[in-house]
Amino acid sequence: MSAREALxxxxxxxxxxxAGFTRRVxxxxxxxxxxxxxxxxxxxxxxxxAIAVLLMSLRVGIPGRGGPxxxxxxxxxxxxxxxxxxxxxxxxxAIGTVLVTLLFTLPxxxxxxxxxxxxxxxxFVFLIAGFLVPVFLRAIGWILIFSPExxxxxxLARSLFGVERPIFSIYNLPxxxxxxxxxxxxxxxxxxxxxFRAMDPALEEASYVSGASRLRTIRRINIxxxxxxxxxxxxxxxxxxxxxFEVPAIVGWPARIxxxxxxxxxxxxxxxxxxxxxIGGAYGLLMMVLGLVLAFLYFRVIRETKRYAVVTGRGYRxxxxxxxxxxxxxxxxxxxxxxxxxxxxxxxLLWVSLLPHAQxxxxxxxxxxxxxxxxxxxxxxGLRPFVNTTILVLxxxxxxxxxxxxVSWVVVRQRFxxxxxxxxxxxxxxxxxxILFAVALAYLALxxxxxxPIYGSVFIIVLAxxxxxxxxxxxxxxxxxxxxxxxxxESGRVCxxxxxxxxxxxxIPLMAGAxxxxxxxxxxxxxxxxxxxxxxxxxxxVVLSTLIWQLWFAGLxxxxxxxxxxxxxxxxxxxxxxxxLFASIAHGYSGGTDER
Amino acid sequence: MIRIRNLSKxxxxxxxxxxxxxxxxxxxxxxxxxxLLGPSGCGKTxxxxxxxxxxxxxxxxxxxxxxxxxxxxxxxxxxxxKRDIGMVFQSYAVWPHMNVFQVVAYPLTDGxxxxxxxxxxxxxxxxxxxxQLRDLEDRPVTDLSGGQQQRVALARALVSEPRVLLxxxxxxxxxxxxxxxxxxxxxxxTRSVGVTTLYVTHDQAEALSLGDKVCVMHDGxxxxxxxxxxxxxxxxxxxxxxxxGEMNFVRGRVRGRDEVDSPVGKVKCPVPPNCEAGRxxxxxxxxxxxxxxxxxxxxxxxxxxxxxxxxxxxxxxLFEVEACGVALKVRLSGDSDFDVGEQxxxxxxxxxxxxxx
Numbered sequence: 001m002s003a004r005e006a007l008x009x010x011x012x013x014x015x016x017x018x019a020g021f022t023r024r025v026x027x028x029x030x031x032x033x034x035x036x037x038x039x040x041x042x043x044x045x046x047x048x049x050a051i052a053v054l055l056m057s058l059r060v061g062i063p064g065r066g067g068p069x070x071x072x073x074x075x076x077x078x079x080x081x082x083x084x085x086x087x088x089x090x091x092x093x094a095i096g097t098v099l100v101t102l103l104f105t106l107p108x109x110x111x112x113x114x115x116x117x118x119x120x121x122x123x124f125v126f127l128i129a130g131f132l133v134p135v136f137l138r139a140i141g142w143i144l145i146f147s148p149e150x151x152x153x154x155x156l157a158r159s160l161f162g163v164e165r166p167i168f169s170i171y172n173l174p175x176x177x178x179x180x181x182x183x184x185x186x187x188x189x190x191x192x193x194x195x196f197r198a199m200d201p202a203l204e205e206a207s208y209v210s211g212a213s214r215l216r217t218i219r220r221i222n223i224x225x226x227x228x229x230x231x232x233x234x235x236x237x238x239x240x241x242x243x244x245f246e247v248p249a250i251v252g253w254p255a256r257i258x259x260x261x262x263x264x265x266x267x268x269x270x271x272x273x274x275x276x277x278x279i280g281g282a283y284g285l286l287m288m289v290l291g292l293v294l295a296f297l298y299f300r301v302i303r304e305t306k307r308y309a310v311v312t313g314r315g316y317r318x319x320x321x322x323x324x325x326x327x328x329x330x331x332x333x334x335x336x337x338x339x340x341x342x343x344x345x346x347x348x349l350l351w352v353s354l355l356p357h358a359q360x361x362x363x364x365x366x367x368x369x370x371x372x373x374x375x376x377x378x379x380x381x382g383l384r385p386f387v388n389t390t391i392l393v394l395x396x397x398x399x400x401x402x403x404x405x406x407v408s409w410v411v412v413r414q415r416f417x418x419x420x421x422x423x424x425x426x427x428x429x430x431x432x433x434x435i436l437f438a439v440a441l442a443y444l445a446l447x448x449x450x451x452x453p454i455y456g457s458v459f460i461i462v463l464a465x466x467x468x469x470x471x472x473x474x475x476x477x478x479x480x481x482x483x484x485x486x487x488x489x490e491s492g493r494v495c496x497x498x499x500x501x502x503x504x505x506x507x508i509p510l511m512a513g514a515x516x517x518x519x520x521x522x523x524x525x526x527x528x529x530x531x532x533x534x535x536x537x538x539x540x541x542v543v544l545s546t547l548i549w550q551l552w553f554a555g556l557x558x559x560x561x562x563x564x565x566x567x568x569x570x571x572x573x574x575x576x577x578x579x580x581l582f583a584s585i586a587h588g589y590s591g592g593t594d595e596r
Numbered sequence: 597m598i599r600i601r602n603l604s605k606x607x608x609x610x611x612x613x614x615x616x617x618x619x620x621x622x623x624x625x626x627x628x629x630x631x632l633l634g635p636s637g638c639g640k641t642x643x644x645x646x647x648x649x650x651x652x653x654x655x656x657x658x659x660x661x662x663x664x665x666x667x668x669x670x671x672x673x674x675x676x677x678k679r680d681i682g683m684v685f686q687s688y689a690v691w692p693h694m695n696v697f698q699v700v701a702y703p704l705t706d707g708x709x710x711x712x713x714x715x716x717x718x719x720x721x722x723x724x725x726x727x728q729l730r731d732l733e734d735r736p737v738t739d740l741s742g743g744q745q746q747r748v749a750l751a752r753a754l755v756s757e758p759r760v761l762l763x764x765x766x767x768x769x770x771x772x773x774x775x776x777x778x779x780x781x782x783x784x785x786t787r788s789v790g791v792t793t794l795y796v797t798h799d800q801a802e803a804l805s806l807g808d809k810v811c812v813m814h815d816g817x818x819x820x821x822x823x824x825x826x827x828x829x830x831x832x833x834x835x836x837x838x839x840x841g842e843m844n845f846v847r848g849r850v851r852g853r854d855e856v857d858s859p860v861g862k863v864k865c866p867v868p869p870n871c872e873a874g875r876x877x878x879x880x881x882x883x884x885x886x887x888x889x890x891x892x893x894x895x896x897x898x899x900x901x902x903x904x905x906x907x908x909x910x911x912x913x914l915f916e917v918e919a920c921g922v923a924l925k926v927r928l929s930g931d932s933d934f935d936v937g938e939q940x941x942x943x944x945x946x947x948x949x950x951x952x953x
Contacts, residue, residue, distance in 0.1 A: 202689035205650050208676040209762075210752065211708025220706055224693040371713040 028417075034499065038407050042425045045467050050432060050441035053288060057281030058444050073278035082258070090259040093177055094241035101188050101237055104337050106230070108185070108236025109192045111330050115319040118327065123168040125576060130342045131186035132547055132571045134528040136246040137564045140552055141345020142179050143251065144352055146170035150557070152348060171255035180247040182341045184240065187298030188233050195229035195305065203509055228305040233497075235301055239294040243287065243433030245531045251551070258289050261435050265535065268439050277443050284436045290373065297433030346568065354563030373562035380559060381547055388458045388529065389543045396465035397522035401515060403466065404473030409503055411474070412481040413489065423474070430471040438464050438535035456538030469522045480514040481507070524571065597792040598624040598647065598760060603656035604816075605642050616642040617666040618816040619656065624809070629786060629793045631807035633800060635839065638817040639797045641764055647794060648683055648762050649676035661759045677708055682753030682791075683762040686769065688745040696748055697733040699726060703756040723755040726785055743774050748902045750782075753791060761791045764833055767802065779805060782819040800840045804828060812836050834952040837880045844886070846926050848951075857953060859920040860899050860942075865949040878952045883927040885948040888915065898941045906936050917942055 029036055057070040077083065112124075115228045145152050148169040171173065204530055207217040245261040252262060260283055267280040280513055354369045404426075410416050411423045429437065441464050445455035454460045484507060492502040508515065530545040537546050544567055552560045600622040607614045617639040624630040632640040640746050645651035646666065647658055655668035660681070665674040682703075690699050701720045702710040711719065718753065724730045727747035732740065737748060746766060754782055768773045783806055786793050797803055803810050804824040811821045812835075820832045831837035838845075848858035856863045858879055873879055886902075901919030908931070915926040915934065919942050926942060935938055 200689060202685040202687050202692055205648075205676070206683065206685060206689040206691075206749075206752070207702070207706075209648055209681060210651070210703035210706070211677045211678075211756065212702070212706045213677055216706055220693060220702075225691065227693075570891050 013078060019542075032414065032416050034406075035410050035414055035418065035422070039418060039425070041403065042407060042422060042470070045470070046425050046428045048444060049437050049467070050288065050428070052440040052444050052447075053284045053436055055281070056277045056440070057129050057285050058278075060278050077279050077282035081105040082263075086258050086260060086263050089173065089252075089257055089588065090242060090261075091364045092173055093180070094238055096174065096177025097181040097184065097241040097244075098234055098237050100178055101184040102230075102234065104182065104185045105188045105192060105233075107333060108189055108337065109196055111334065112189075113193055113196045114321055115323050115330070116327075117323065117330055117334070118332070123338070126338050126342060127186045127189060129572050129576075130338075130445050131190075132524055132528060132574075133342070133379065134530060135180075135183045135244075136203065136250055136530050136545070136549060137349065137567065138183055138341065138345045139179050139250040140560060140564065141348040142170055143350040144557065144561075145344060146175070152351070166503045168253060171257075171493045173257060176247055177249060178253045180241065180244060182245070182337075184237055185337065185341060188237055191233050191236070192229060196226065199225065226544055228301055232298060232305055235294060235298045236272050239291060239298060239431065241360070242290055242294065243435065245433075245435050246468045252574045259292075260431060264435060264439060264527045265456075268442070269535065277439070279443070280439055282444075284433075284439060288432055288436060291431040291433055293364045295427070298387050299500040346565075349564045349568075351561070352557050355558060357558060360503075360523075373558045374542050374566070376559075377562060377566065381542075381563075383543050384540075385547045388461075388541055389545075392461055392533075392543055393523045393527045395459075395462045396469065396526045399466040400473050400522050401519050403470055404477045404518070405503075405508065407470070407474045407517065408477035408481050409507065412478055413486070413507075414499075423478075426474040427471050429468045430475075434464075434468050434529075435531050435535060437468060438532035441467075442536055456536075456540055458541040458543070460536050461533050461541060461543065464530065465522075468529075468532065469525060473518055473522060476514065476518045477511070480511045484510050524574070527571070528567075597626040597628070597661055598622070598630075598642055598794060599657075599659035600643070600647070601657040601659075603646060603653050603658065605639075605646065605651065607654045615816050617646070617653070620813075620816075620818050622795060622811060622821070624792060626792055627787045627790045628808050629783075629795065629806060630811060631795045631797060631803040632811050632813055633797060633803040633840070634700040634813035635798055640798075640813045643813075644762055644764055644794060644796045647760070648681060649679050654760040679760075680708075680784075681760045682756065682758040684746075684749045684753050684764065684766045686765045687836065688742075688749040688769070690740075690745050690748050690752075692736075692738050695734055695736050696724070696729060696740070699748055700733075700751045700755050703752060707756060709756045719755055720751075726754065726789075728782075733914045743770055743778065746770065746778065750785070754785075754791065757789075757791075759792060761786065761793045763795045764791065765797055767797075768799070769808050769887055770934070774804075782806065783804065806841070812839065814839075829885050831880075831950065834880075835879060837950065837952065841929075842881060842883050842925065843880045844879075846922055846924075848877050848879045850875045850877055850951075856949075858922075859922050860944070862922075863944070863949050864946065865951055867951050868953055871951070871953050875953065880950045880952065881944065881948050882912060882931075883914065883925040884912075885942045886924065886926040887928065887945075887946055888926055888932070889943055890934075891941045897944045897946060899944075901940060901942050903934055903936050903940055904932070 058071070059072050060067060060070060060072055112120060117123075143151070144155070146168045148154055148171070151168065151170075153168055170179070179405060204217055204221055207221045208214075212220065213276050243261060245265060247257045248257075248262040249265065252258065258266075264280045264283050264287070266284065268275045268277055270276065353373050354371070355365060356368060356370060356372065357469075411419045411426075416422070441454070441460060445452070445460055449455050454463070488508060489502055489509065491501070492506045497505065528545060530549055533541075533543050533546045535551060544563070548560055548563050548567065551563065599621060602619045602621065603617055604615070604619045605617040607616055620639075620643065622630075622643075632643060634640045642651055644706045646653045647660070649665065652673060653666060653668065656666070656668075657664065657668065658666040660679060663674070663852040664670070664672050665679050666672060691702075694702075697720055700723055703709070704719060721730065721733070724733055727750050729744065729747050729751065732744065737745060737887050738764050740748065746769075749766070760948075763782075767778055771892050772777060779802060786870050793847075795806060797806075804827075807824055809821065810824050810827045812819045812827060814835050820827055820836050822830075827836065828841055831840060846858050846860060848856040848863065850867055850873050851857050851862070852867075852873060854864060854866050854878060856865065856867065856879060863879060865879075866876070888903075891898075899919045901917040901924070903915055904923065905916040912929050913932050915928065917924050917926055917940065924942060928934075
């Protein structure tokens with residue numbers, strides 16, 4: 001055999017091997033077409049904004065104007081003397097928030113799930129309603145009460161006791177952490193309750209039967225066994241607290257107390273000058289890394305809780321401990337929480353909405369009560385915010401749910417090689433602060449304004465919400481889909497239906513109830529969301545929440561009160577009517593509620 | 597050792613009041629193994645949990661080893677941690693944050709009979725020896741298999757040497773083969789320790805093989821108490837006959853004091869005193885008491901029939917025979933030559949029939 005022949009033989013073998021490789025790749029793609037399609041869509045929707053953050057941090061000037069990549073933004077951002085203070089503020093704010101949340105949540109969860117506290121149903125509805133009221137409205141309500149200059153409480157104190165200096169002020173870090181911490185109580189309550197109910201009551205009974213006293217059982221068994229669940233909620237809430245924007249803006253801004261999120265916001269939407277996307281990106285990257293680290297930690301803790309889920313018996317309902325004479329202090333505790341988080345701020349909003357200008361409660365003020373603020377709403381804002389809001393709350397949940405169902409169907413059901421990656425990508429919007437997604441989307445929309453002219457329209461907000469709530473939607477759908485036995489689907493395939501037809505005819509009808517629940521829930525989240533809508537706002541795409549925000553910063557307290565009351569008045573009947581639905585959400589959901 | 601008097605418990609559910617336990621009486625002697633047997637919802641678990649103190653009854657009295665732990669009339673209620681008991685739960689209830697040693701040591705380190713430190717180690721080791729888990733004492737309990745977790749739970753229940761051991765369907769989460777093995781072992785361990793045991797199950801094979809005394813419950817009441825043999829061979833009511841073991845049931849009409857008319861002929865057997873002549877009754881006989889003969893004609897204690905089905909079970913063969921319009925199950929030990937479709941005679945031995953009104 002000549003060398004020439006040997007050479008051609010090797011080439012041939014290589015060619016055959018090459019063809020085999022190509023064939024395997026095509027086979028893989030055709031066999032797992034849905035997997036690759038889902039990964040592609042989610043990859044672009046979630047990945048593009050994440051990459052855009054990196055990209056904009058390396059560019060100077062207006063989006064779209066080319067230029068060399070540079071670290072100048074990082075240099076400018078991190079040599080600014082403000083940055084250390086901001087990081088410290090962020091840290092203190094996040095820790096304080098989580099502490100305040102736990103302070104109220106832990107006793108509440110225990111009372112609700114393990115004691116014979118009276119009036120549980122009513123409390124539950126209050127918690128749901130509290131969850132649905134936008135956080136920034138509650139913050140505004142608090143300012144109306146506790147602001148040193150215009151606060152109802154301080155003006156009252158001034159007129160009653162003649163004190164000169166204001167006695168309360170909310171404009172400081174503890175004030176911010178307090179307001180934010182209160183607002184996270186319902187979400188963490190639902191998460192912890194789910195975990196609490198999943199716990200086997202026999203663990204506790206086994207301790208009593210071993211002869212341990214009640215206190216000792218709490219110390220040696222209850223606390224250690226529930227610790228992973230509590231830790232998971234703590235990490236999750238820390239992840240949120242680092243990224244939240246509303247309270248830091250509304251309460252922190254007047255006092256010039258910045259945290260990372262508000263710093264980024266004011267970098268990209270300055271009052272004067274051009275938006276500094278580069279600086280925003282430089283801070284944003286740090287924020288993203290923080291979020292990812294916390295998300296990683298969260299997954300680790302969650303894995304621990306799974307290990308703790310041991311075999312359960314017939315599920316004897318845990319005994320509700322009789323509170324006896326402790327029931328009144330317990331009720332008082334619940335009442336204090338509800339007053340602080342719900343009644344007080346809403347009463348303040350209602351009060352100012354009925355007056356021509358904000359003033360303390362007095363006989364003189366009572367005589368001036370008027371509905372003029374409500375009557376002038378249509379004239380003040382026109383029709384557009386209502387139209388935009390309607391488009392948003394119908395479109396965002398629909399798109400988000402379609403995507404979620406598809407993604408979790410691939411993740412849970414298809415033997416797709418990269419389903420772990422896909423699941424991780426879909427979780428990313430939980431970990432990456434929403435404000436960053438919005439900033440990155442704004443940047444991308446400006447970059448591609450020729451191809452896809454959605455900058456400044458309501459559709460960019462729809463897009464942002466679709467991405468943001470994909471995390472919640474896919475997590476919920478994962479949970480639901482796992483419960484549908486795979487043989488139900490396989491029998492459909494054996495009968496001769498294609499994968500997609502089985503999804504449409506068997507899987508989706510089986511989970512229709514859960515899909516509707518999640519759809520409505522995302523709609524409500526979208527309705528109360530302000531951060532992303534604010535970053536993406538233009539003259540054309542004002543929605544109700546951003547409108548209230550703008551009116552507040554324009555100093556129009558009575559109008560804000562009136563609109564806020566209207567906004568809440570729409571939500572609360574829904575909460576009341578859909579109690580059962582929310583109960584099922586609170587019951588089945590332990591993977592985090594999207595409180596943003 | 598355990599004395600239960602007039603125990604009753606009512607639950608208020610969404611569907612109204614449910615009387616879970618209706619004034620039952622039960623005595624378990626020292627060292628005795630007593631099984632509460634019944635279908636789900638019969639009140640057996642409520643009874644057990646009342647003895648443990650995990651459930652508070654509405655009325656009655658419970659006495660453990662001479663100490664009244666619950667009394668409705670005298671308003672006495674001793675909490676579970678003050679009762680001298682050990683308990684094995686259906687879900688094992690081993691604490692996921694501890695290792696095997698810590699779980700088993702808990703009753704001694706945190707329980708009612710605290711032991712001095714130097715005493716804990718040998719006693720825990722002894723208990724682990726008993727359940728053959730001596731090698732695994734350092735493992736986290738979450739790493740163990742279901743069967744091993746079950747053993748840990750048993751060791752924990754026995755380590756403090758309680759006078760009463762309570763078990764709530766401890767084997768129901770295990771797979772079939774393991775369940776049988778654990779059943780044998782449970783019997784051996786409780787015998788060797790000599791602890792008075794109250795055991796709840798819905799599995800009649802478990803009840804018959806484990807108990808010194810079986811107590812069949814239905815609808816919150818005790819229907820029959822007796823040795824496994826008594827309960828199996830002389831069920832006192834139709835429900836017990838249906839629930840424990842297999843039975844053939846045939847409708848009949850009372851003819852005299854010891855004679856009943858039935859589709860399969862005149863049956864001679866003692867009739868309950870409250871059944872006068874002409875009354876409709878149910879006759880019952882176990883499949884293994886029937887036999888087949890190749891003579892297919894009717895005769896004394898025999899009727900002709902046709903074999904409908906044959907199920908080979910290895911150690912025995914189960915036939916279904918139609919005779920006189922009634923389908924009868926017949927169990928023959930070992931293999932047999934009869935085949936489906938053949939005519940055969942069914943033989944009724946005297947003295948095996950039982951009559952229920």
